[in-house]
Amino acid sequence: MITGLFKGFGYVFTGLSLITQKGIRPFVLVPLLINIVLFSGGIWLASSQLEYWMNRLLPSWLSWLEWLLWPVFAVLIFFVIFYVFSIVANLIAAPFNSVLAERVEARLNGLPVPEFAGYKSLSGLIARTFKSEASKLWYMGKWFILLLILTVIPGVNVISPVAWTLFGAWMLAIEYADYPMGNHELFFKEELAALKKNRPEALGFGWLLSLLTVVPILNFLAMPVGVAGGTALWVNKLSKNA
Numbered sequence: 001m002i003t004g005l006f007k008g009f010g011y012v013f014t015g016l017s018l019i020t021q022k023g024i025r026p027f028v029l030v031p032l033l034i035n036i037v038l039f040s041g042g043i044w045l046a047s048s049q050l051e052y053w054m055n056r057l058l059p060s061w062l063s064w065l066e067w068l069l070w071p072v073f074a075v076l077i078f079f080v081i082f083y084v085f086s087i088v089a090n091l092i093a094a095p096f097n098s099v100l101a102e103r104v105e106a107r108l109n110g111l112p113v114p115e116f117a118g119y120k121s122l123s124g125l126i127a128r129t130f131k132s133e134a135s136k137l138w139y140m141g142k143w144f145i146l147l148l149i150l151t152v153i154p155g156v157n158v159i160s161p162v163a164w165t166l167f168g169a170w171m172l173a174i175e176y177a178d179y180p181m182g183n184h185e186l187f188f189k190e191e192l193a194a195l196k197k198n199r200p201e202a203l204g205f206g207w208l209l210s211l212l213t214v215v216p217i218l219n220f221l222a223m224p225v226g227v228a229g230g231t232a233l234w235v236n237k238l239s240k241n242a
Helices: 002-018 029-057 060-108 119-152 156-183 188-197 199-212 218-236
Strands: none
Touching: 002 060, 002 199, 002 218, 029 060, 029 218, 060 156, 060 218, 119 156, 119 188, 156 188, 156 199, 156 218, 188 199, 199 218
């Protein structure tokens, strides 16, 4: 388990290395710009709403523990807001991320990078990626509601930051592994089964990537790093179980 988690961490660093390589960099530009715009909005929203939600989520009878719980809930609030913005960013950038995943996989497999057919070819990806994103949102929504209920129950909500962290790590692994797997016409059910067989690596990858999303400046790179790292995870591990 521990070994798998550390291997999962490594895919984030692999993704960071891949997006800087010649032949890959041009396909990072659009996802990067989308991430910069939306995460800038997320930073503003998280900063402006932090105190309000802290007062709502922290039960009055635990006010004497505020000095200890405040950092925990602050991390939770920032994490939820940034994760929601990550979903929106990935929905908008999905076709571009699929193209980036194709280029990265060609590089990892040692294949020559094919001539890019132009962004007009993205039209064929839109229906496929929309269906995949809809399946992910339905899966996420069921767990999101359960965790939201957990978060608003006084006393019980003390453990919610841990639950949200695990949930976020798992969903980010699903999100970014979906691009290379979708390029191979795998459906969400098949993708989920492959990830479950490699759960430690998936959680390690998603957890470190979730940390990247809350680090100023570095969070702008989270999307292209996630796509490239998720593609490396697919090539090295998931493709053997798909």
